[in-house]
Amino acid sequence: MLGKTAGGLYWMFRYLERSENTARMIEAGQRIALTRTGGDEEWTSILQTSGVLPGYLAAYEGEVSRDTAIDWMLRDKDNPSSVLSVIEAARNNAKTVRTALTREVWEGVNECWMSLKTQLARKIAERDLPEVLQTIRQRSAFVRGALHGTMLRNDIYNFSRIGTFVERADNTARILDAKYHVLLPSATAMGSSLDNVQWQSILRSVSAEGGFQMAYGSDPRPREIAQFLILDRRMPRSLASCTDKIRSNLGHLTGDYGTRLPCHDLVDRLALKSMQRNVDEIFDNGLHEFIQEFLEDLAAVGAQIEIDYRFYQ
């Protein structure tokens, strides 16, 4: 396989995953705005968590409002991570790697782009927002389904999956990073329940209210939420779960190519260092520091994969 193709697949699936994560963040933000009277501070946090705050502040000269925040995240072409930008980038990547995709996957991406290009052509009115967000989630789920159902389990598949999980881990870690203060003991009296809205916001932004309740009951404690999002392998968006997937897909590549490369050592180290822990230990050593380190290590794994499999040179 061409190095460019591996890179194209990896990024195509990172972009698709990002579109879904952004839609979810907007959903969480909107929910808080609707259940709480008051200002737009929550949108600053949402923009921050999605990693698009600096660009936004530059474009809007520091003013944060609901309407402009949503527009920036959904459809602004100047925001390279807006849903419209990433869907376009995903489709361009799909075009580049088209010979590696099944017809079903290609059509899934192409349809995703066609329908969102139409839906996002104009500013989204508040009453249309739920439908647009639903389209984004459904379309990206559709591509994922086509990938599962039609693609050979070979290097093409593995690079696609690695892209998905690197992006997903990055997203979950960012959510934790933006909200870690909510989970710290100083923010709440030890052992007491969290502020209802805050924990809902965290779980909502990873689509896991129901999952959490199923696993831990309906009275969440900070450590349980941290445990759930960091270490719980049942949770498909947890850091442990994503790390496992990146490891196993990289492992399959070793099988495909018969060569072990530096990125394999890096991801093993990441798994050993971050995931063989218990949550108390993480809290004792500092949740914020833990997440910062995880994000750095994850970025290093991503960069090493790009080098080892010759994405660009």
Add this chain to the structure above:
Amino acid sequence: MKGMNGDAIRDPYAHFSNWFDGEDPARLRKKQREAEDLFRLTGITFNVYGRAEAAERLIPFDIIPRIISGREWSRLARGIEQRVRAINAFLYDIYHRQEIIRAGRIPVEMISRNVAFEPQMIGVSPPGSVYTHIVGVDLVRTGPDEFYVLEDNARTPSGVSYMLENRETMLHMFPELFSQNRVQPVSNYPKMLRRSLAACAPSCANGNPTVAVLTPGIYNSAYYEHSFLADKMGVELVEGHDLRVVDGRVQMRTTEGYKPVDVLYRRVDDNFLDPLNFNPESALGIPGIMDVYKAGGITIANAPGTGIADDKAIYSYMPDIVEFYTGEKAILQNVPTWRCNEPDSLAYVLDNLADLVVKEVHGSGGYGMLIGPTATKKELNEFRKKLTNRPGNYIAQPTLSLSTVPIFTRAGLAPRHVDLRPFVLVSPNKIDITPGGLTRVALKKGSLVVNSSQGGGTKDTWVLEE
């Protein structure tokens, strides 16, 4: 569907005509829309240059097939094969001993002053002496059994993906038509292309040569076709930056390191192929590929410098070229052509401008041409000036009374002008012509311009079994 002068249904259309008469026009209109949705979903689009919105457009597809009888086709195929054989012999000669010039059949300045002549190719002998691995010969019909060649596309002819997708679309929408009519299949083309390219591999290749398609990238107007062909052949689709010269071979960057490419089906113009040897500004090419090529380390299809054979000024010599190399009279007709660099011809062209079609010698895609009968006074005057200033840049031809075929319009069937581009594969011992080709149709009533960049559409082309 009907003859030129009569109202009788042409033979090959008999079954189709019956079917059509029994169809509900509303259902056909729905099918027409369905076809467009299918094209859009598959992404069979082309990019229009020079538009700010980088618009992806569909080439309009007409659901009425153009039908050619097996007998007509066999004759046509013989003519095409003869012509393509002559073109390859001509190219070999032009880059070697230039016998045709020594024999006085072509003036030397037609070659020496021609920008399409590639001095780097002098003395280079590609494997099997194949220069034009893929040719698209543009034909028009003017009467029963009378076909003219409009031009020989010997560089990088495009459109074959439409030939294949148009057929797929028809099979999908109207399967019954294919049980009622015995239509010769076209779907073998990608397999034959791969086999044909592999047969031209350089001697350094092992038993199973590595073929790759070189594309300028996703923003090129024909990108869909490039990815389609690579996909159907099961070969890599590469861009210039995926390739580099390593150890005297052109190699592609894979996830496991560099791997040599034996045959490169390039869809990039000569000029952009190699920044070291041609245009130094080119970011699409591979520095040094020409040196590897000349040393026999890779086959480039089509060979660089083949433009000398499809140049519009050389075109006027094609009957001589065919006769010189095959010893036979040309089976296919050439459109009478005035070369404006000859003073007598120029005078005639200027006097009769309103009746002629004027084309740029190196133009393509229907750009920069004048169609006398439909031109305005202003356009005629502009061309008069152009012709006087740079006569050598133009040729002129009479407007042919092109035959028409029916298209499906809101008001039912209506006649439109068409051309036909059959696709020809050349390998060392063999010339393969896919039965049919791409039919392009001028959708505007009365129009003679079929180019997709100028509002033309396409149809499925059937050649019936004999």
